[in-house]
Amino acid sequence: MDFSGLSSAEQAHVTKLVEKRQFQGFLTMYGKLVERCFNHCVNDFTSKSLSSKEEQCVNNCAEKFMKHSERVSARFAEINAEVMGSQKNVSG
Template sequence: MDPSSFNNPELQQLLQQEKQKAVVNEMIGKLTSRCWDKCITGTPGNSFSSSESTCLTNCAQRYMDTAMFVMRRLQQ
């Protein structure tokens, strides 16, 4: 690959978008794993129970709030 191509703004933008996608995918994977392990204690059926659904919602919200807080602090 030509080293001068790294100065291409379009390539830089594409690379940044791909990095952001990777971060989001990693976050979703962690969120899913942690919240699933915490909230789904038995064998899942065809649907979640009310308590499982509430737990998953709350867990995901707390995880996202924490991740946003940490990202804002790191940017400061």
């Protein structure tokens, strides 16, 4: 992002908004992770602790979810770089 046309106060405000949006995105992703893994893995409600099978399932689920999210983010960054590169070639 190019903030060069903004005053320092405006830049700080935009930066704060971006950070807030990123944090909200993290919370949303975390909430989806918890909900998905809980619904998929937790089946026995006779105890307040997870069984070893449930705990392993939650660990595997969370690991798979995080790896998927990392891959999607990496791919998005690759595509974004390609788009930015093609825009520079067109304008330059």
